[in-house]
């Protein structure tokens with residue numbers, strides 16, 4: 135006999151065990167049923183949600199690709215540099231005295247461009263490469279020295295000796311600051327001490343003079359150097375104590391006390 139057809143028998147006392155069992159079975163059946171929602175408010179499948187999100191991402195990428203939707207550039211002011219906090223030490227490279235700054239620049243250029251032949255101590259090797267220490271053409275007229283670096287040299291050199299095929303031009307890729315730095319460095323190092331700072335303006339003038347040579351593209355020779363370049367480069371050597379930016383080598387205003 136099924137339970138549902140069972141009519142309450144008022145005379146019988148309730149069978150508690152049976153009633154409890156019925157209750158448990160019905161509760162289990164209920165919980166197996168899907169919860170029904172009003173039409174239109176049914177929950178959507180997770181897959182549909184994920185697919186929509188994916189489409190939104192792609193669409194956002196395409197629409198925002200022109201730099202509008204997903205571009206954060208407009209959040210920043212171009213060229214904005216935050217002011218240092220009041221009282222904080224000044225940021226960035228500190229100005230240096232010209233001689234030290236040009237020497238530091240020149241040391242880098244020397245090791246990249248000259249050291250391979252003239253050696254770390256600039257003494258040469260006695261056979262293929264001459265010494266730059268105490269060389270008259272290094273510590274002498276600045277225009278002659280610049281022409282040697284920019285155009286190379288076909289001996290004889292200052293000592294009257296010649297070394298093989300001579301020195302090739304080292305001017306490629308040199309900026310005026312590089313040239314000024316390496317000239318200042320060699321003139322004030324390795325036992326040389328002219329004490330002067332070849333300015334970037336002088337080096338720039340040297341590049342102009344080099345470009346205007348009649349033998350442009352050929353190595354300089356002792357004859358040409360003596361005839362055309364026995365001069366100081368136009369422009370003023372810098373005051374060695376003047377303060378300059380160690381990176382650009384441009385003179386800076388005196389630092390604030």
Ligand code: HEC
Nearest residue numbers: 247248251262269271287288289291292296297300301304
């Ligand atoms: C590829 C090797 C090589 C490199 C790199 C080189 N030199 Fe030379 N340099 C020579 C040679 C060789 C001579 C001798 C030329 C000759 O006899 O014709 C010479 C000669 C010189 C002289 C003449 C010295 C004198 O007393 O007459 C100077 C100055 C000089 N070099 C400076 C430099 C500087 C500065 C650099 C770097 C910017 C440099 N050289 C890079 C090989 C080189």
